[in-house]
Amino acid sequence: AAIAAIAFNQPALVVDGNVERVIARMYAVNEPLPYIKSRLRSLAAEMMPKRRYGDYAQAVMDLGAMICTPRRPKCSSCPWHNYCGGKETAETYPRRLPRKIRPIRHGVAYWITNRCGAVLIRRRTETALLKDMMEVPSGDWLTSSDVNFDLKSNRPPVKLECERLLPGVVRHNFTHFKLELRVVAGKAYSEILEEGFWCNLEDLDDHPLSSLTKKIVRHAIKCL
Numbered sequence: 265a266a267i268a269a270i271a272f273n274q275p276a277l278v279v280d281g282n283v284e285r286v287i288a289r290m291y292a293v294n295e296p297l298p299y300i301k302s303r304l305r306s307l308a309a310e311m312m313p314k315r316r317y318g319d320y321a322q323a324v325m326d327l328g329a330m331i332c333t334p335r336r337p338k339c340s341s342c343p344w345h346n347y348c349g350g351k352e353t354a355e356t357y358p359r360r361l362p363r364k365i366r367p368i369r370h371g372v373a374y375w376i377t378n379r380c381g382a383v384l385i386r387r388r389t390e391t392a393l394l395k396d397m398m399e400v401p402s403g404d405w406l407t408s409s410d411v412n413f414d415l416k417s418n419r420p421p422v423k424l425e426c427e428r429l430l431p432g433v434v435r436h437n438f439t440h441f442k443l444e445l446r447v448v449a450g451k452a453y454s455e456i457l458e459e460g461f462w463c464n465l466e467d468l469d470d471h472p473l474s475s476l477t478k479k480i481v482r483h484a485i486k487c488l
Contacts, residue, residue: 269321282328288358292349296359369405375484386460424450
């Protein structure tokens with residue numbers, strides 16, 4: 265919509281986060297996001313002029329970005345100040361629902377190397393979170409924080425020697441939960457694998473690693 269309006273002067277309705285904030289304050293809309301998105305869009309459509317669509321799109325977006333900011337808005341400098349229904353309590357708009365507390369899950373990842381220093385990685389199953397991404401082996405992600413229980417219930421895919429728990433925790437945020445992983449490092453007794461393959465450290469970037477796996481890699485390299 266922004267491209268259509270600004271580049272081609274088409275009557276396209278631009279409603280980004282800045283515009284939503286401007287409209288919510290202008291009309292003092294008390295209902296919370298995201299339930300009012302359609303209403304804000306309708307109100308924005310009523311305000312759109314009949315000409316100079318590109319100029320208006322840029323102006324209203326810039327108004328939200330530079331004047332009608334989320335914190336400490338410059339209301340006295342706003343060209344719509346006299347008409348704004350929410351100017352007295354501008355920072356309270358748009359209303360938002362309280363954030364849900366995301367549960368924390370815990371697990372163990374395994375940094376397994378062979379005699380040559382290559383690390384074991386595998387592809388996640390198609391039905392799992394981060395499907396088809398490559399990862400170092402890990403156990404189930406449990407709601408319990410009992411790492412000792414997790415170590416017993418989720419063993420690595422190969423037998424390890426010199427197994428040790430690395431200091432620190434790898435933390436990662438998903439949409440619906442937070443994840444904390446401890447990392448166990450060890451060398452494999454045998455290089456014969458039933459799943460996954462050995463990958464040289466310098467070749468890890470050639471594979472589709474998730475941001476979580478990259479954190480584990482950095483953590484393991486730092487601790488070893």
